[in-house]
Amino acid sequence: MNNNYKKTFNLPNCFNKYNQQIDQGLKKELLHRKNPIYTTHEYYMGWNSLGGKYENHIGKRFRPTLLLLSSDCVNGNPNIAINLATALEYIHNFSLIHDDLEDRDKFRHHRPTVWAIWGDSKAIISGNGMLKISDEIMGKIISNEISKEFAIELQKEITLSYLKMMEGQYLDIAYENTLTVSIDQYLRMIELKTGALIESAMYLGSMTNLQQIQSKISEHMRIIGHEIGRIYQIRDDILGVWGTNKTGKPVGADLLRKKKSLPAVHALNTESSKIRNKMKSLFSSDKINQTKVNNILEIMEDIDTFKFCQSMAESHWYKAKEIISTLDLNDKSKKDLEELGEFLLYRES
């Protein structure tokens, strides 16, 4: 039914372009460290197979790619950019280590998660440790040839976006136990949970031209990042309900755990009070089993939940695209940004 939306989109070129640089940047900050805690980090980043026990898979490094792309758009300083990109990616991975535990996900990228291998306590500490690697990187940026004021600005941006991420994650968990989340509340929550870091990636990248800080472009990049963050999470929510072969997410995964992702919020806020009540009763059962998941999926099909979600993502992309078209960037940069947006809309991993 929804297959026409499931076009296969390969990773855009910019992911390959920055891949090696990001990998080197990340490794430089971690591989020299000696303490058992860092084994968990090496494993999670995909550089340690634990004696061949598990294959090494890595994430797509979305946030650092975004940052480097944004930096290239303004001819930014590559040293500053790679440091910021690395700091952001470690913050992101720290949050994943904790997320996996909170959601009791045993696998990510087809590999056992940190808590699944080392247990809860070590997973918490492992995440906390990784977070501070990013602080050390930021410390190095400040020591660099940049001014104190600028360093403060960069650091404030990262601290604030991290804090927003925590606020959003907290709301996300809180919403699991309520049936009255509105679309607006949902959007505000994902802006914090997912959007903050993505927005920062775009914004920080565009600040890395030290000769000429183009505050107007930077503000636009932040807005584009804002839209991209929404698109990213909405598509994530779609994959969390209708599944994806690539990441191995099963159909209905988010429904089983009562996540108030966009599909659920849509169905719980639908016009018809009859359907709304049916949804509420399904979502308020102690445990949602496979039969109930199928029931929910049928209702969602009836009220076009999938189309609603996908078109919401698309509408955010059109907003972003409009801004991109007005920016004073070269054609290559614009093309890269557009390729990225199209990918995010239809990605399956």
Added chain:
Amino acid sequence: MNNNYKKTFNLPNCFNKYNQQIDQGLKKELLHRKNPIYTTHEYYMGWNSLGGKYENHIGKRFRPTLLLLSSDCVNGNPNIAINLATALEYIHNFSLIHDDLEDRDKFRHHRPTVWAIWGDSKAIISGNGMLKISDEIMGKIISNEISKEFAIELQKEITLSYLKMMEGQYLDIAYENTLTVSIDQYLRMIELKTGALIESAMYLGSMTNLQQIQSKISEHMRIIGHEIGRIYQIRDDILGVWGTNKTGKPVGADLLRKKKSLPAVHALNTESSKIRNKMKSLFSSDKINQTKVNNILEIMEDIDTFKFCQSMAESHWYKAKEIISTLDLNDKSKKDLEELGEFLLYRES
């Protein structure tokens, strides 16, 4: 038997002296924030009784007190000092929120812990959020009238001591599943887990005289902090095995969870191979029950484990005292430091 060691020591005067200042400093950073996540923080810091559900108890604010005391020793800048003290206390409380969860402790200061009230996921996120409050405070310090180089130095110190804390916590958990922890390994672990932040408190405090950074005194303060950190944790380990009425810790609490605290490490490394093997067999049982705890306590009595631990703490205190006596400080400061040390040796909470 050990009652002669259980003298009652009241909190030294410096705890009262700085109490209000610390409380104000901490509240200023938190109480203006709006998001459900901060309710968990207000509660944990002792300023919110959740509608009268729980009494408000607070910790003794040991680390910020130490920092302000150290700052007063060098006539430090009180603004910088209170900011650093507040940052450190939030880092400490963040780590407690996670610790409670890792150890599955349902109570601290006679009140339910964050995970016990809000669940695991929210407790993880709550801790993560609190950590960043301290980063925001550090950001403000950097914006202050201090030089960039000095700001970098302060921040590096805090980041590094945090990272050491994580490395130590990780080792602590890892040691739960091994029987061959040596006294040296134990000391290294507590230096990281507990010592790092305490050492930093003493060091950072002594750096706050901006007119005259006395690097020699600061290095000595760090060494005193190093010793104090050891004393603090060793006394904690003693209370964790032989209990304390004040905090409500029951006798044998750490033994039940196989913690490789100093008493256990001492008993597992004792000279007699017969006793060593007996201890190893007790500690390698799947679950340590109350009978086994009593068994361990009897052996510890035979081999003078309590005296060994307490005298080790005392020996570290004599080292610290020697250094204090050589420092160029006024008599009041020396007296405060000595009162503090004596308290740490015999404290019951």
